[in-house]
Structures are given as C-alpha cells and as structure tokens.
Amino acid sequence: MTVIADKTEARRAAFAARAAAHAAGQGQAAQLLADWLVPHRGKVLAGYMAMRTEIDPTPAMAAHDGPVCVPVIVAAGQPLRFRQWSHGCRMVAGTFGALVPEEGAWLEPEVLIVPLLSFDRRGFRLGYGGGFYDRTLEVLRARHPVLAVGFAYAAQEAPEVPTEPTDQPLDALITENGPFPLSSS
Ligand SMILES: Nc1nc2c(c(=O)[nH]1)N(C=O)[C@@H](CNc1ccc(C(=O)N[C@@H](CCC(=O)O)C(=O)O)cc1)CN2
Numbered sequence: 509m510t511v512i513a514d515k516t517e518a519r520r521a522a523f524a525a526r527a528a529a530h531a532a533g534q535g536q537a538a539q540l541l542a543d544w545l546v547p548h549r550g551k552v553l554a555g556y557m558a559m560r561t562e563i564d565p566t567p568a569m570a571a572h573d574g575p576v577c578v579p580v581i582v583a584a585g586q587p588l589r590f591r592q593w594s595h596g597c598r599m600v601a602g603t604f605g606a607l608v609p610e611e612g613a614w615l616e617p618e619v620l621i622v623p624l625l626s627f628d629r630r631g632f633r634l635g636y637g638g639g640f641y642d643r644t645l646e647v648l649r650a651r652h653p654v655l656a657v658g659f660a661y662a663a664q665e666a667p668e669v670p671t672e673p674t675d676q677p678l679d680a681l682i683t684e685n686g687p688f689p690l691s692s693s
C-alpha cells in the first residue's frame with residue numbers, strides 16, 4: 509500500500525475512535541490547555557473552531573492573554589491564513605465548513621493549537637488530508653520560532669501515524685489527561 513492509502517485507512521479508524529471519545533465528553537481538557545498556554549501569554553495564538561467531533565479549544569482561546577486568531581482556507585494547496593478572533597465575534601461558514609470571522613486583522617501566529625484526527629508519540633498527526641497545517645507550519649517555521657500544540661482526546665493516539673516527508677511534527681500535545689509526553693521533547 510502507498511502512504512496515501514495508509515492514511516486513508518488510518519483516517520477511517522481515527523474518525524470512529526474520535527467520535528466515541530467525543531460522545532464521552534472532554535472533561536477539563538480546555539482548562540488543561542489553558543494552563544499549558546499561560547507561559548505563552550502575549551504571543552499570537554492560533555486556535556480553531558471545532559467541527560465534526562473535534563475537541564473544543566475555544567475556552568482556552570478566550571482565556572489567552574494576547575491576540576488570538578483562527579484559520580481561514582485561501583485555496584487548496586496554499587498555506588492557511590489566520591484572522592483575528594475574539595469570543596462572540598461575528599462568524600461565517602468558511603471553505604469546508606469551519607466557521608471563520610466575518611472581518612478582522614490578518615495575524616501571523618507564534619503558537620498554534622492544531623486540530624487532528626490521530627497522533628502518535630513521535631508527535632506526528634493525521635488531519636483531514638488537505639495538507640493545510642503541514643504547508644502552514646513549513647512556511648511559519650522558516651520565518652520564526654513556532655510552537656505547534658496538538659489538542660485531542662487521549663483515545664486519538666495511534667501506534668504510528670503513516671508519514672510523508674512533508675509532514676510537520678507537533679512540538680507538544682494536550683489531551684483531557686493533560687500534556688502528553690512526546691518522544692521528541
Ligand atoms: N476545526 C478545524 N478547522 C480547520 C481545519 C481543521 O482541521 N479543523 N483545517 C485543517 O486543515 C482547515 C480545514 N480543512 C479541511 C480540509 C478538508 C475537510 C474535508 O471535509 N474534507 C473532506 C474531503 C475533501 C473534499 O471534499 O475534497 C472529507 O474529509 O471528507 C475539512 C476541513 C482549516 N480549518
């Protein structure tokens with residue numbers, strides 16, 4: 509099998525595992541994420557608007573002491589852009605369904621809360637297959653130091669996520685059980 513086919517199969521299993529975890533609730537996950545973000549106060553933080561059965565980071569985004577933004581798809585094959593977000597700001601449906609701010613400044617994040625379907629202990633992740641976060645992290649990391657923190661249910665852990673050379677690893681990962689020890693850190 510090719511890596512692409514491996515990823516497609518892994519996505520199928522990951523959707524099911526995530527949906528089961530989502531049904532059980534996310535407990536104190538957002539508070540644990542907020543705690544992890546405290547030392548990063550003042551930095552530009554990218555969060556995301558949860559879709560499908562993703563774990564919801566918005567309480568941690570609202571608690572961040574600094575600018576917050578969320579991803580906007582510009583086009584397929586292009587890095588994401590990030591528009592300033594604040595709790596209660598006017599949102600509209602973006603490409604592929606996630607909500608995006610109707611207006612606001614374009615920001616360049618230094619810390620990114622990254623959504624995912626599954627992760628492994630090396631810090632590799634599987635998303636919906638657009639390659640958006642890989643392209644985005646590649647560009648941002650070439651420009652300045654960036655921290656990519658995955659946010660997920662513990663049940664989304666996979667033994668080994670299929671990887672390609674373009675996959676950008678996570679620097680940290682938070683679940684409802686707290687920071688998850690990655691082998692890279
Ligand atoms: N909450 C959230 N926002 C996000 C992301 C994310 O993963 N989560 N993204 C992270 O990149 C971007 C959205 N990327 C997405 C990419 C593909 C699909 C999707 O539904 N894909 C279809 C198949 C693709 C197609 O129709 O051509 C699918 O999975 O069935 C959804 C979101 C930006 N915003």
Ligand SMILES: Nc1ncnc2c1ncn2[C@@H]1O[C@H](COP(=O)(O)OP(=O)(O)OP(=O)(O)O)[C@@H](O)[C@H]1O
Nearest residue numbers: 515634635636637638639640641642643646674675
């Ligand atoms: N920096 C890049 N340059 C060129 N192609 C890339 C880059 N990053 C990813 N790709 C391509 O995009 C395709 C989809 O990537 P991948 O399967 O890793 O997406 P994903 O991580 O699941 O999605 P997302 O990052 O949007 O959540 C890959 O097959 C890869 O070839």
